[in-house]
Amino acid sequence: MKLLHLDSSILGADSVSRNLSAEIVSHFKSKHPEITVIARDLASDPALHLSGTHLAIMHGVEINDDIINADIAKGNAYLEELFDADVLVIGTPMYNLSIPTSLKAWIDRIAIAGKTFQYTATGPEGLLKNKKAIIASARGGVYSAGSPAAAIEHQECYLVGLLGFLGVTDVTIVRAEGLAFGPDVKAAALKQASVQIASLEA
Ligand SMILES: Cc1cc2nc3c(=O)[nH]c(=O)nc-3n(C[C@H](O)[C@H](O)[C@H](O)COP(=O)(O)O)c2cc1C
Structure with missing residues (x-):
């Protein structure tokens, strides 16, 4: 079994989503001691925003831009890790009602027509099969x-x-x-999440 572990909070060790995602990974490790875990810290090592230069190189234009070429290689590694994984564990805070931009930058590299989805005569079809995902949301x-x-x-x-x-x-x-609603609400939320993790099917 292979597990891809993504984190995207900028709060380091104080991050709730990081602590929850780590707890989820530990749960899977305890159930599957042979599991291989690939971890990506998208906050400390994010992909760049996609640019026209990225797209040109991806479409075969030869451009000698070391930074963009290295960043494209990072995106290709994201894709390989995703295809390899049986389980995705995604730690995500809510930032301004949505996900962190570093997680969106990861998505921009893996959501690729012809690779992870395709358009058919009846509409779009997802191409990632037999995978499960657990989202650690804070x-x-x-x-x-x-x-x-x-x-x-x-x-x-x-x-x-x-x-x-x-x-x-x-x-x-x-x-x-409700983590900003006071210490009691926060403690109850964390406890409830831990109880859920302990009973996750792994
Ligand atoms: C830049 C930023 C934007 C945020 N935006 C929201 C928001 O829109 N709604 C919300 O409920 N909390 C928001 N929060 C609070 C975080 O969701 C909350 O602190 C959460 O615990 C962060 O996850 P983490 O502990 O894993 O870092 C925001 C925090 C930051 C730093």
């Missing part, structure tokens, strides 16, 4: 279904939609929210 406010802010939740909803578009439909969310 946010200061509360956006769960039924809450007043649910309609402006574009973090989990975006990621689940994107993964589904690529063919990954087995997605579990481990969520700690």
Whole structure:
């Protein structure tokens, strides 16, 4: 079994999503001691925003730009790691109602027509098969279904939609929210997330 572990919080060791994603990875390791884990810290080592130069090189134009060429190689490695993985563990805070830009930059490198999805006569088809994803989500406010802010939740909803578009439909969310609502709410959210992780099917 191979697991791809992505983190995107800028808060280092204080990050809730990082702590939750690490707990999820430990859970999988305890159930599958032989598991191979590939970790990508997208906050400390992000891909660049895509540029016209990236696209030109990707389409075969020879441009001697060492920085962009190295960045394209990084994107190709992202893609290989993704295809290899059986399980994706994605740590994501909510930033401004959505995901961190470093995670979006990763997505911009792996969502590629003809590789991870394709357009058919009946519409788009995801090409990532037999993978499951666990999202470790952290946010200061509360956006769960039924809450007043649910309609402006574009973090989990975006990621689940994107993964589904690529063919990954087995997605579990481990969520700690309301983290800015005070120590009691935070402690309860963390406890609930830990209980969920302990019972995750691995
Ligand atoms: C740049 C930035 C933007 C944020 N935007 C939101 C937001 O839109 N909604 C929200 O509920 N919390 C927001 N927060 C709070 C984080 O979601 C919260 O602190 C969460 O714990 C961050 O995850 P982490 O602990 O893994 O870093 C924001 C935090 C930062 C640093």
